[in-house]
Amino acid sequence: MTTIVPLDSQKHQSLSLISNAGYAHIQQSHLLPLTVHEFAMAATNFPIVFVKDAQTGQFKACALVGLKPEQNLFSKNSQWLGSYIPEFAKLHPFVAVKTEANSDKYVICIDESSESLSQKGEGDKLFNDSVASEVLTQRGNAAVAWAQKSDLTDAFIRHLLEVEIIQSQSLSISKEDQSYNLTGCYVVNEAALNNLDPQVFMSLKDKGYLAPIYAALLSLNQVGNLLKLAD
Amino acid sequence: MSSDEINTIVIVGGGTAGWLTAANLAKSFNSKVPGNIKVKLIESPDIPTIGVGEGTWPTMRATLARLGIKESHFLATCNATFKQGTKFIGWQNDQHHNQYYHLFTSIFDPTQFNLAPYWLKGVAGQSVPYASAVSAQSALVELGLAPKKITTKEYEGIQNYAYHLDAGKFSELLKEHSIHSLGVEFISANVTDVNLSSDGSIANVQTDTHNKIEGDFFIDCTGFKSLLLGEALGVGFTSIKDTLLTDHAVTIQVPYEHEDSPINACTHSTAQDAGWIWDIGLTNRRGVGYVYSSQHVSHEDAEATLRQYIGDSAQRLTARKIKIDLGYRNKFWHKNCVAVGLSAAFVEPLEASAIFLIEAASNMIADQLPSSRQALQFAERKFNESFMFRWSKTIDFIKMHYVLSDRKSPFWQDNKLSSTIPASLKNALASWQEQSVSAYDFAHVYEPFPMESYQYVLYGMGNKPKNIAANRYTDIDKAKAQFAQVQKITEHLIKDLPEQRALLNKVAQYGFNTI
Numbered sequence: 001m002t003t004i005v006p007l008d009s010q011k012h013q014s015l016s017l018i019s020n021a022g023y024a025h026i027q028q029s030h031l032l033p034l035t036v037h038e039f040a041m042a043a044t045n046f047p048i049v050f051v052k053d054a055q056t057g058q059f060k061a062c063a064l065v066g067l068k069p070e071q072n073l074f075s076k077n078s079q080w081l082g083s084y085i086p087e088f089a090k091l092h093p094f095v096a097v098k099t100e101a102n103s104d105k106y107v108i109c110i111d112e113s114s115e116s117l118s119q120k121g122e123g124d125k126l127f128n129d130s131v132a133s134e135v136l137t138q139r140g141n142a143a144v145a146w147a148q149k150s151d152l153t154d155a156f157i158r159h160l161l162e163v164e165i166i167q168s169q170s171l172s173i174s175k176e177d178q179s180y181n182l183t184g185c186y187v188v189n190e191a192a193l194n195n196l197d198p199q200v201f202m203s204l205k206d207k208g209y210l211a212p213i214y215a216a217l218l219s220l221n222q223v224g225n226l227l228k229l230a231d
Numbered sequence: 232m233s234s235d236e237i238n239t240i241v242i243v244g245g246g247t248a249g250w251l252t253a254a255n256l257a258k259s260f261n262s263k264v265p266g267n268i269k270v271k272l273i274e275s276p277d278i279p280t281i282g283v284g285e286g287t288w289p290t291m292r293a294t295l296a297r298l299g300i301k302e303s304h305f306l307a308t309c310n311a312t313f314k315q316g317t318k319f320i321g322w323q324n325d326q327h328h329n330q331y332y333h334l335f336t337s338i339f340d341p342t343q344f345n346l347a348p349y350w351l352k353g354v355a356g357q358s359v360p361y362a363s364a365v366s367a368q369s370a371l372v373e374l375g376l377a378p379k380k381i382t383t384k385e386y387e388g389i390q391n392y393a394y395h396l397d398a399g400k401f402s403e404l405l406k407e408h409s410i411h412s413l414g415v416e417f418i419s420a421n422v423t424d425v426n427l428s429s430d431g432s433i434a435n436v437q438t439d440t441h442n443k444i445e446g447d448f449f450i451d452c453t454g455f456k457s458l459l460l461g462e463a464l465g466v467g468f469t470s471i472k473d474t475l476l477t478d479h480a481v482t483i484q485v486p487y488e489h490e491d492s493p494i495n496a497c498t499h500s501t502a503q504d505a506g507w508i509w510d511i512g513l514t515n516r517r518g519v520g521y522v523y524s525s526q527h528v529s530h531e532d533a534e535a536t537l538r539q540y541i542g543d544s545a546q547r548l549t550a551r552k553i554k555i556d557l558g559y560r561n562k563f564w565h566k567n568c569v570a571v572g573l574s575a576a577f578v579e580p581l582e583a584s585a586i587f588l589i590e591a592a593s594n595m596i597a598d599q600l601p602s603s604r605q606a607l608q609f610a611e612r613k614f615n616e617s618f619m620f621r622w623s624k625t626i627d628f629i630k631m632h633y634v635l636s637d638r639k640s641p642f643w644q645d646n647k648l649s650s651t652i653p654a655s656l657k658n659a660l661a662s663w664q665e666q667s668v669s670a671y672d673f674a675h676v677y678e679p680f681p682m683e684s685y686q687y688v689l690y691g692m693g694n695k696p697k698n699i700a701a702n703r704y705t706d707i708d709k710a711k712a713q714f715a716q717v718q719k720i721t722e723h724l725i726k727d728l729p730e731q732r733a734l735l736n737k738v739a740q741y742g743f744n745t746i
């Protein structure tokens with residue numbers, strides 16, 4: 001269970017952060033959120049898919065890191081087996097949450113249940129006499145920066161939906177005697193992209209969306225990489 | 232006027248029937264492109280629409296999707312909610328706590344493998360109601376759950392569903408969409424006269440503020456008045472007041488106690504001494520109404536009964552009385568005029584069939600309207616046959632609810648008099664005493680109520696065949712497995728589906744995706 005609460009200099013005064021706590025928090029996630037800025041790098045490691053958030057129904061861009069729910073093929077014995085680690089994986093246990101739906105102000109929250117937090121003073125303190133420590137400031141800023149990029153990613157996805165180049169695709173993957181069937185994944189559809197009205201296509205170029213679109217398209221070849229890791 | 236071609240369609244009347252028909256035809260003919268068939272709609276700025284009619288059928292989803300209206304937009308603008316069927320309370324007899332469900336989804340298609348005979352034999356268990364044996368929906372509805380999730384794409388359901396909606400807002404939405412997106416020409420005026428040509432067809436309609444409006448084909452959507460088909464063309468009306476005995480409705484709109492009060496996931500229909508009360512939950516209010524026979528209860532007592540049903544909160548609310556003439560025109564289509572909506576026919580709203588039949592009529596007109604006036608006679612014959620069939624089936628089906636009841640008050644007893652029951656219904660019921668309902672009872676493609684609807688009502692009302700021979704329906708294992716599967720799916724859905732209001736709040740915030 002995660003328990004995300006706003007960070008509080010009084011309540012959390014004695015907490016400290018163990019910086020190399022590994023990837024326990026995403027050990028059981030087969031999907032990891034990505035921002036559009038990461039697509040080019042992510043595409044060299046994992047398939048990039050779009051999935052609906054269970055709470056809001058809104059699409060999120062994700063790296064597919066497992067072949068079935070609760071499987072993360074990249075995280076093994078505190079090691080990361082790929083050349084690229086999604087930024088999201090490095091934010092933990094911090095999250096930046098908007099103060100209001102349309103505001104650009106954020107509050108920094110933490111996952112109180114995280115194993116990377118310590119009450120016993122291991123690692124770096126979050127507060128020095130109720131003033132944010134350097135580590136906290138740095139990690140907090142990273143969480144806000146990620147949240148802002150995530151907003152831009154949402155706008156990017158909305159645009160792709162509008163021009164109808166994202167489509168549902170159940171990923172059926174089989175190799176010898178193993179077969180996997182992943183439902184609920186949506187991907188950029190190459191035919192739809194190629195059939196776009198030239199003007200619409202140019203609008204994608206003008207917005208700087210073409211590179212991430214092609215990255216997402218090419219990334220689908222990384223299914224082979226997942227199969228290799230599953231062996 | 233020398234041309235024989237049909238280029239301009241004039242619809243008179245802007246209620247649900249007028250705007251739904253206008254939208255459907257303009258969409259079909261792609262009327263927004265100049266040169267294509269033109270659709271004009273004349274609506275009186277003075278005569279109000281009937282403004283009730285808040286329950287639809289699942290077909291409405293396909294209709295709205297085809298018209299290009301986003302489901303989230305429709306839900307928000309019409310205060311609409313998801314309807315998963317009707318709960319009939321107190322219909323079987325005068326004792327308390329009898330109820331049954333007429334649902335939209337069965338887990339297995341009964342025309343493929345009919346579970347009903349096995350249910351009748353007790354294979355599903357001795358005290359399991361029919362609806363719970365074959366469908367997950369009664370359990371979902373009892374818990375107030377929605378038929379889908381926020382991640383389900385628009386117009387798709389995990390369970391089949393229709394809508395409850397605000398009729399006035401629905402007409403407004405259709406009007407806006409028809410005019411701005413589908414190319415319907417809107418004329419706000421009163422039709423004061425209908426001018427006929429020498430061959431007895433309609434030449435044009437005279438309006439008070441826009442002179443004469445010419446057209447090749449006219450659609451009468453003027454409500455109970457039936458201004459074109461009934462008054463101008465003189466097509467007679469066949470009353471069915473000797474079959475269905477209700478002739479009035481009194482309605483009240485009831486605000487919710489709290490902003491987050493739960494919303495019923497189906498229509499409630501509660502039997503009363505001289506009729507029945509509907510109870511429909513929208514997002515912002517409930518709409519309730521007592522449909523009654525003024526031969527069996529006074530208007531004052533009917534209103535008092537409705538207020539009592541609502542409870543204390545009814546005190547400050549105003550009631551509206553509506554006279555309803557049940558029956559149908561002897562023809563719906565005559566020469567170059569067709570009537571759609573209340574101008575064509577009306578049966579009491581027990582199974583919310585009116586809007587459904589408006590959709591069906593406009594679909595058939597779109598498909599069958601010929602290119603030339605010469606050919607109108609063929610479309611006329613087909614349309615009249617088809618809709619006479621659909622209306623008479625609808626009348627039989629509604630009447631069946633009453634005939635099967637053991638309630639004792641005079642209204643209910645009168646409803647069981649042999650003279651009030653159509654021969655076609657008598658025959659059907661007699662055969663279902665011997666054999667369970669079968670797909671062979673429903674040979675017609677445009678059967679308005681499917682086999683499943685009859686099963687839900689017949690078995691819900693406790694009307695079972697006298698005897699199912701032990702040597703028939705022998706695939707007990709398959710039936711058992713399917714009944715078990717229904718229970719399994721039900722348990723899963725109970726955990727998986729959100730509460731109706733919670734989902735509607737989310738839809739208002741995020742909307743459904745189109746993929």
Ligand SMILES: Cc1cc2nc3c(=O)[nH]c(=O)nc-3n(C[C@H](O)[C@H](O)[C@H](O)COP(=O)(O)OP(=O)(O)OC[C@H]3O[C@@H](n4cnc5c(N)ncnc54)[C@H](O)[C@@H]3O)c2cc1C
Binds near residue numbers: 458571573
């Ligand atoms: C009590 C009750 C409950 C109902 N419940 C349901 C239900 O649950 N589900 C369902 O599907 N249906 C239900 N119905 C039926 C449903 O309300 C109607 O089928 C539907 O509203 C269609 O009405 P209409 O458009 O034909 O007529 P109306 O709403 O009466 O519209 C008539 C239109 O014609 C116009 N008009 C009239 N005369 C002129 C003129 N001279 N010139 C110009 N314009 C003119 C009026 O301005 C108006 O716009 C119910 C009906 C009643 C009475």
